[in-house]
Amino acid sequence: MHGPPSSPTPIPGCAPRWPAIRYGAAPYEPDHRDLAAVTPGPEAPALSARTGKPAEVVQLTLDESTEH
Numbered sequence: 232m233h234g235p236p237s238s239p240t241p242i243p244g245c246a247p248r249w250p251a252i253r254y255g256a257a258p259y260e261p262d263h264r265d266l267a268a269v270t271p272g273p274e275a276p277a278l279s280a281r282t283g284k285p286a287e288v289v290q291l292t293l294d295e296s297t298e299h
Contacts, residue, residue: 264291 271279271286274293279286 266291 266285266287269287269290271290272293275286275290278284278289278293282289
């Protein structure tokens with residue numbers, strides 16, 4: 232079987248490439264919100280029905296989005 236190996240093979244004299252580093256990416260910061268305090272907007276119920284996620288979670292996503 233041909234294809235990439237399951238793990239990278241180190242090249243002598245070269246720095247390892249694994250794991251990849253995401254330059255310019257902000258560090259992960261967990262965000263905790265009280266869903267009972269979220270009021271879904273007019274778009275949230277329709278998206279909630281399509282995705283199967285609670286309307287409050289959909290509204291939080293819409294609030295964070297810059298492309299809707």
